[in-house]
Each structure stands twice: as C-alpha cells, then as structure tokens.
Amino acid sequence: MTKRLQSKYKIDRRLGQNIWGRPKSPVNRREYGPGQHGQRRKGKPTDFGTQLKAKQKLKGYYGNISEKQFRKYYAEAIRLKGDSSQNLVGLLERRLDMVVYRCKFVATIFAARQFVNHGHIRINGKRVNIASYLVKVGDKIEVKEASRELAFVIEAGQLGERDVPDYFEHDAAKKSATMTRVPGLTEVPYPVQMEPNLVIEFYSR
Template sequence: MTKRIQAKHKISRRLGVNLWGTAKSPVNARSYGPGQHGQRRRKPSDYGLQLAAKQQLKGYYGNLTEKQFRRVVDEATRRKGESTENLIGLLESRLDAVVYRANFVATVFAARQFINHGHVAVNGRRVTIPSYRLKPGDVVSVREKSRQLTFVLEATQRREREVPEYIDVDFDKLTATYNRMPQLAEVPYPVQMDPKQIIEYYSR
C-alpha cells in the first residue's frame, strides 16, 4: 500500500465518512474516528461543524493545501452570484477534477499524479498543472502515448462513477469536453457537502 493510498484512507477515517464512496474505505468497517478516544461522540459546536465541512470538501479534492483552498474561497466570494455555488463551480473546473470525473483514472489523487507526469493535454497542448482552470468548451484528452497505460485501461473499462452532465466524454478517443460550470446539486458527491458552512468559516 502506497503512502498516498494510506493518506487517503486516513482522511476518510478522521472525518468519519466514506468521502469518495469507495468499497475499500475503512469507514465501512469502523465509522468512528481513530485512536483510543475515537468512539467518543460529542455534540459539535458551530465552529466544529464549519471546520468539518471545510476539511471534508478540501479532502475530497485531493487534500488541497490550506493556501490553495483559501485562494479558491476568496475568489468564490469576490465573484458575482451565490458564493457557495461559485465555490463548487471553481473546484469542479480544476483539471484534476475533470480527469477524475471522466473516469480516466480511479481516484482524484491519481488524477493529480497523472497530470503532473505529462499524460494530459488541454485543447491539444500538454498541461502539467492539476489546478489548471478549465473554461467552458475546453477539451481534455489523454495523450496518445499514455492511452495504453494499465491503470487508464482499467479505469475506463470499469467506469465506477457516472459522468455528470456538465462533462461529455468520448471513451474511444479518451477525450472529455468541459461544457459549463456546474451547480452544487449537479455534482455527484458520495457524501453531503455543505459549502455554506465553509463560507461562514472563512468570514469569521
């Protein structure tokens, strides 16, 4: 088991939810937190609820750093419209999120590594930045030399997740078109996300 997989399992266990809806999540067997005091349950404070919501969403997208996540939240609040919807839309427009949604790889962690290693192109040009912001109409593709990688073939054949409506995928060509920025209700999260709590956390 790699350190990356171990870290992913620790996130789910610490938060007490099956964050990515996987069959191998440790939460499926033990829904309480780790450690000798993990089974103690206390009623969380408002701050605790806000913090948990932030950790949950931040962890879902590959355990983003606080600096990265705060930057996205700040942009969401500056933009016109509902801040909560802006936040989700900005996170879903990340290149690693779209590669994951398209079922080109099995996990969002794998998507980040896949992009870092130069296996992905946007509109025909190689991009190695997982946080690259996609615009409506952008076409994400697996580079030709990378299409026969074992983990890519396994992920595209299994297709464990449904592709949301705001992304069109051609599995024959291994391309995904990012159509538009989605709303919260359209994003297929395995667990309930509460971006309103996150906005309140950062507005304290």
C-alpha cells in the same frame, strides 16, 4: 500500502464518512476515527466545529488541497457574482485534476493529480501538467495518445462505481472530454452531502 493511500483512508476515518464512495474505504467496516481514542471522539458539535468539518470534508474530497490554496478559492468565490458557495464548488470542479477524475481517466483524485503532473494530459492540443489549472467551458481535455493504453487508464474507464457527469461531452474510446458548463452544487455527484455554505461561513467569521 503507500503513504498517500494511508493518508487518503485516514481522511475518511477522521471524518467518519466514505467521502469518495470507494468500496474499499475503511469506513465501510468501522465508522469511527483512527487511533486508540477514535471511538470516544463524539460530542455535541459547536457551530465552529460543524463549519470546520464541512471545510475539511470539501477540502479532503478534492485531494486534500493545501489550506493556502483552498483559501484562495474562497477569496475568488466571494469576488465573483452570484452565490459564493456555488462559485466555490464551480471553481473546485474546474480544477484539471478533478476533471481528469470526473472523466474516469484514472480511478482516484490522488491518481489524477499525479497523472497530470507527469504530463499525460492535453488541453486543446497542448500539454498541461499543473493539477490546479482551471479548465474553461469549451476546453477539450484528452489523454495523450501514448498513454491511452496504460492498464490503469483502461481499468479506470471500466469502473462501475461512478459515471461521468453530464456537464461533460465524453468520448470513452478516445479518452477525451469537453466541459460544456460549470456545474452547480446539485449537479455534482458527491457520494456524501457537502455543505459549501458552511465553508463560506467558516472563512467569513
């Protein structure tokens, strides 16, 4: 088991939820945190604790983004017009690694980040290897031709545990997709309830 896999499963167990909806999540077997004191870590949560957990859950879901980077998304979300929590979700959903994950080019968000970093993705015909690149509405995202027959890419496309959201025009055969709109919170297929409003409250204290 790799260090990244251990870290991914530890996020699930620490939060007590299967945040990616994966069938192999350890939370499916035991819903308490890791370590010898995992079963005793339940108490009445404070407002701060509730907000912190909401932040950890959202940050973890998007591949355990660094705190510095996540705070930048918050700053941009409150700068934009409209509901800040909706803006935050929209920014996170536009990340290239999340788009690659949503379009089922790979099986996990962590694999998506590595896939992008290794140069397997083209946007509007140009190679982009920055996982945090923000995809714009109308951009065409595709797996480069030489990478389309990789075994893990084919397997990911056949996964039945999730579907490609309808804010993408998706061509499974050509391993390509176009973002048609920035989704709102209710459109994003989170396996568990996310509370970006609490994240905004956490940072605006």
